[in-house]
Amino acid sequence: MTSTAPAPVSSSRRVLVTGASSGIGAATAARLAADGWSVVAAARRAERLAALATSHDRIEAYPLDVTSDDDVAALVTHLETTGGLDAVVNNAGGALGLDRVEDADVAQWQRMYDVNVLGALRVTRAVLPLLRASAAQTGGSDVVFLTSTAAYATYEGGSGYTAAKHGERMLATTLRWELAGEPLRVVQIAPGAVATEEFSLVRFDGDAERAAAVYQGFQPLVADDVADAISWTLSRPAYVSIDELVIRPRAQANNWKTVRTGV
Numbered sequence: 001m002t003s004t005a006p007a008p009v010s011s012s013r014r015v016l017v018t019g020a021s022s023g024i025g026a027a028t029a030a031r032l033a034a035d036g037w038s039v040v041a042a043a044r045r046a047e048r049l050a051a052l053a054t055s056h057d058r059i060e061a062y063p064l065d066v067t068s069d070d071d072v073a074a075l076v077t078h079l080e081t082t083g084g085l086d087a088v089v090n091n092a093g094g095a096l097g098l099d100r101v102e103d104a105d106v107a108q109w110q111r112m113y114d115v116n117v118l119g120a121l122r123v124t125r126a127v128l129p130l131l132r133a134s135a136a137q138t139g140g141s142d143v144v145f146l147t148s149t150a151a152y153a154t155y156e157g158g159s160g161y162t163a164a165k166h167g168e169r170m171l172a173t174t175l176r177w178e179l180a181g182e183p184l185r186v187v188q189i190a191p192g193a194v195a196t197e198e199f200s201l202v203r204f205d206g207d208a209e210r211a212a213a214v215y216q217g218f219q220p221l222v223a224d225d226v227a228d229a230i231s232w233t234l235s236r237p238a239y240v241s242i243d244e245l246v247i248r249p250r251a252q253a254n255n256w257k258t259v260r261t262g263v
């Protein structure tokens with residue numbers, strides 16, 4: 001009989017978390033460090049990463065823009081020369097605007113595609129040789145994509161973000177099929193509404209009132225709920241692949257129906 005106990009994490013296991021300067025990425029970096037991983041925390045804002053690294057053991061701050069080929073190439077050199085890599089969490093991303101298709105801002109669509117889809121592609125392609133090398137030594141390595149319930153269905157005003165997240169989901173699915181037979185897992189985590197401090201603020205270009213209204217009247221998820229799910233998927237025995245995991249607040253039936261009873 002095979003054991004289903006979580007695989008213990010050795011401190012020599014190293015994970016890259018992109019978008020680690022806030023929200024889900026910061027919570028995930030902290031949670032994985034607590035689980036025993038050595039964490040490379042990457043995002044553009046160096047000072048926020050430095051604060052995260054200072055307040056947690058086993059977190060290294062690594063400033064990086066996932067839309068920059070040069071930054072990603074420098075990251076790979078850094079990882080190669082400092083111990084390699086065993087897992088990546090492609091979390092950097094987000095939404096811009098809530099415009100109807102007829103009012104869509106093409107530049108916003110381009111930025112969303114560049115970060116959510118091409119950013120994840122750039123990073124994953126670049127670190128794949130390191131993950132393969134790790135898997136050959138350790139028996140398994142992991143690629144995690146933070147998509148969204150926006151990767152499964154659309155909603156009015158959501159076409160730019162849902163198109164990007166659908167694209168990222170197809171990237172994850174295709175990669176899983178292409179890697180079948182190798183000791184690598186490709187995990188896709190798709191959260192519904194998560195009340196993070198910046199996601200809706202970024203989406204609504206700093207409009208705090210509009211951002212706060214997104215989470216009013218119901219209990220949204222918090223970043224730790226998603227970090228917990230990521231930690232759980234990574235801690236399954238190597239033969240178990242959590243291909244896709246949809247995680248929503250109970251009050252959110254789908255992307256356009258949230259029951260707001262005034263919590």
Ligand SMILES: NC(=O)c1ccc[n+]([C@@H]2O[C@H](COP(=O)([O-])OP(=O)(O)OC[C@H]3O[C@@H](n4cnc5c(N)ncnc54)[C@H](OP(=O)(O)O)[C@@H]3O)[C@@H](O)[C@H]2O)c1
Binds near residue numbers: 191199
């Ligand atoms: N909050 C939600 O309701 C929700 C639901 C489903 C899925 N998601 C997804 O979960 C992920 C995290 O969302 P969140 O709520 O934690 O949002 P957030 O707080 O706005 O965090 C986004 C992170 O991405 C980083 N980032 C943005 N552009 C980047 C770039 N070009 N290069 C490197 N890092 C970049 C940001 O850091 P810097 O600005 O410092 O670069 C930040 O750390 C996103 O992919 C989002 O689409 C969120």
